[in-house]
Amino acid sequence: MTDGRSLLLRGYGPVVSLVVVFGLVALLAPTVDGAAQVAVEDGRDGGGSFSSAGGQDTDGSESSTDADAAPGAEQDATVDDDQQQAGGTDGDGATGGDGNGGTSGENGAEDGNGGQAGPAGVAACDDRELQVPGDPYSPPCLAFDGDNGGATHRGVSEDTITFTVRTPDEPGFQDTLANLSDAVISDTPQDIQRTVAGLTDYFNERFQFYGRQLEPVFHEGQGSPTEELLGGGREGAQADALTVAEEHQAFAELNGATEPYGGALADQGVINLGVPYLSREWLTDRRPYSWSMDSDCDVIADAIADYVVKRVINKPAEHAGGELQGQERRVAYIAPDNPWYQGCVEKAMQMTRDAGHDAQFISYTLDLNTMSNQAANLVARLQNDGITTVQCSCDPVLPVFLTARAHEQQYQPEWVVSGVAWTTTDYVGQVFNQDQWSRAFGISFDSAAQPSQASLGYNAYKQVRDDEPAFAVQDVYNSMYLLAIGIQGAGPELTPESFEQGMFDYPERAGPEGVWGFGPQDYTPRLDYREVYWDPSQTSAFNNDQGAYVDTDPGSRYRPGDAPSGDPKAANS
Secondary structure: OOHHHHHOOOOOOOHHHHHHHHHHHHHHOOOOOOOOOOOOOOOOOOOOOOOOOOOOOOOOOOOOOHHHOOOOOOOOOOOOOOOOOOOOOOOOOOOOOOOOOOOOOOOOOEOOOOOEOOOOOEEEOOOOOEOOOOOOOOOEOEEEOOOOOOOOEOOEOOOEEEEEEEOOOOOOHHHHHHHHHOOOOOOOHHHHHHHHHHHHHHHHHHOOOOOOEEEEEEEOOOOOHHHHHOOOOHHHHHHHHHHHHHHOOOOEEOOOOOHHHHHHHHHOOOEEEOOOOOOHHHHHHOOOOEEOOOOOHHHHHHHHHHHHHHHOOOOEOOOOOHHHOOOEOOEEEEEEOOHHHHHHHHHHHHHHHHOOOOOEEEEEOOOOOOHHHHHHHHHHHHHHOOOOEEEEOOOOOHHHHHHHHHHHOOOOOEEEEOOOOOOOOHHHHOOOOHHHHOOEEEEEOOOOOOOHHHOHHHHHHHHHOOOOOOOOHHHHHHHHHHHHHHHHHHOOOOOHHHHHHHHHHOOOEEEOOEEEOOEOOEOOOEOOEEEEEEEEEEEOOOOOOEEEEEEOOOOOOEOOOOOOOOOOOOOOO
8 A cells, every 4th residue: 555554654643543553453463354565656755855836925915826726726626506605705705704794803894795894904805716716625815915913822923823743753653564564654753844844835825824924843742642542641742732832832733633632732722733523512612722624523423323314224234244134224333432422422322312223332442452352342242232234433443353353253244434533544444354344334524535646735735845745745734724724714813712713704615525614613624424335346546456435426425414315335235
């Protein structure tokens, strides 16, 4: 697996959890099926020249040039009218909203259109509608000519906006994975730093930051993202958050991608991006500080329960194997026992019960040292209870063990995926037992697989640098895009509160990663999903290896509550 497995190795955000996952798979489950070879693409050596693409002034007022175009702008970025729901590009409002007013900061004046104009010096561009022409997620274009207020908050000066990036180097797991799969590893912390630096140039040149420039500060930190993702490591996370706030005086942390670290940063009043699948309540309790590209687990619970009710329950298990095939479906939900997920699990369970189905819920502990034994016990329980259909909202490693143990016991249930923790990415699905996973179907909030060099993040980087970015470039790009949306939307008087309002004013946009939008209690942008099934014989567009998720209805996406009716499809249909 050329690109996908290498992306798991070092550096950025939630990616680090998979370092542990695959390292310990080698140690704990040497007989598990599905270990694939990794051959890293030539040229990703971390070197190369650096050059700026030039283009738009930082005040956002220059006319469009080639450098203003979106990454991958040669692709068709047209969005259907029913997807481009919130408008916000007609120039009537300074920061979007519904395009008929919006607000930007706290000093807006009535503009004669029934809404709020932006603060002094901020106006809609008169030369284009979008800040980045051709970018499907671009906010409306803004021009600025005035005083930005200077130092409006910690980490914000007249000229700069400081953000930190925690890039811990956790040796050992990379070496274990390399021994397992003959990988040539190139995503070092230095690769991530180089990628952040390049994308900082990209966003500084193209977005409206009101005379300021983003300025990254990299720190290794004392904490361990691996421990934090498994529910520990709070002391180190708190120490790192204090360093970010007091030593680095940062406005934001780009890599706040664990619950302990994100929570500690919020306690210090630092904007943080990347907390993984936490609940709407958790995020709202820490407003306006915590944001993530990963959908909050309330959105996921709404979507998967609606999908199970409409597509799964009270129907025969036609995709199961052996003696389970054709039986009326008996569903079990499986999820970690972390307290911040339990409210969402109960929500999904209650929705299922309200539909008249007595589904089970089984929790497990995020402890990789015991996960093999936990999987064996889970399979025994599922078999004993006659479960035909397993809905696994799991971390990426448990299905490795579950599918292996189920295969050993000749237990052949259906598997329903919910799109969490990279389980609906091709490079992860390829390491599950393929006989078992041929009966997998469900939902994914991710975009369809594409070659790594076709991503928006890769193309953005290549517009400002000549060398190759890290394999995790799309993850870095997505987090930086959220930061850029909030800063532009905030207006010149940048504070965490105006950042939040800027996010809320962002008009819904549709692109290759689905529909994005924010609002009160919505601190994650992804609003819809696609229906998928796993086909072991399909070649992945991402890494050209066998095994890929296939869209049931290519191009169609659904919001929670709008699941299609009828029967789900699987590879054995």
